[in-house]
Amino acid sequence: MILHLYSPRACPGCGAENRDGSFCPGCAPEPLRSEGRCSRCFGKLESYTCGFCDERNVLFDRHISTFGLNAECKRVLQNWKFENERNSYQWFRPYLEHRLAELLSEEDIIQETGYLIYVGSGRSARNIRNYQPVADMGRQLATDQLPLKRMLQKKGKGKQSGFGRHDRFFQVKDSIQLTVEYRPAFYYVLLEDVFTTGATALEASRILKRESQARVFVLSLFMAD
Ligand SMILES: [Zn+2]
Ligand SMILES: [Zn+2]
Numbered sequence: 001m002i003l004h005l006y007s008p009r010a011c012p013g014c015g016a017e018n019r020d021g022s023f024c025p026g027c028a029p030e031p032l033r034s035e036g037r038c039s040r041c042f043g044k045l046e047s048y049t050c051g052f053c054d055e056r057n058v059l060f061d062r063h064i065s066t067f068g069l070n071a072e073c074k075r076v077l078q079n080w081k082f083e084n085e086r087n088s089y090q091w092f093r094p095y096l097e098h099r100l101a102e103l104l105s106e107e108d109i110i111q112e113t114g115y116l117i118y119v120g121s122g123r124s125a126r127n128i129r130n131y132q133p134v135a136d137m138g139r140q141l142a143t144d145q146l147p148l149k150r151m152l153q154k155k156g157k158g159k160q161s162g163f164g165r166h167d168r169f170f171q172v173k174d175s176i177q178l179t180v181e182y183r184p185a186f187y188y189v190l191l192e193d194v195f196t197t198g199a200t201a202l203e204a205s206r207i208l209k210r211e212s213q214a215r216v217f218v219l220s221l222f223m224a225d
Helices: 051-055 071-082 090-106 123-127 133-141 165-171 199-211
Strands: 062-068 114-120 148-154 176-178 187-195 215-223
Touching (some): 062 090, 071 187, 090 133, 090 215, 133 148, 133 187, 176 199, 199 215
Parallel strands (some): 062 215, 114 187, 187 215
Antiparallel strands (some): 148 176
């Protein structure tokens, strides 16, 4: 009997087995382009105005995302968040690093004090997995100039998933709080695995802006739109 020395994984596009679950060259998704998107929230522009920004008091200074959520990306996200495939996002990582570098240089803040931050999950998420996807990703993106902090956390009352998209949006308000890792800074980069309604990013920004005038940028790996 031949033992597998590695667990065989498969391309999320075509299902062909490979070592690390990465995409074959022909199956690889295209990164999102900023053309035709809002310069603030990164949402698709229908005309010259942005529906998202028009309807809300958008408190973050800018959001930039990396990939959309086609069927293949959804599968990766599902495996990563719910199937204990802790490394399934690795294929996307260089693209995310590139977006972060782009953001810092475009905003001209490389010399300033900033933190890479994320929202720690509440108690209920710990039953699903023993790692937090966004924290893993943050540890790999962090640098000496941009240290990672779990600066915010979910307050941990109830689950989000039982509610519809609309309810979820309003439920997020007052569901996040600052942690002891909070530090004042010139800017924050809030890292998210997936930007869906934008509610978490808005609420996190509201809390941070209540403390200081810091600029808040949001960087997400996937964006549902
Ligand atoms: Zn493939
Ligand atoms: Zn917008």
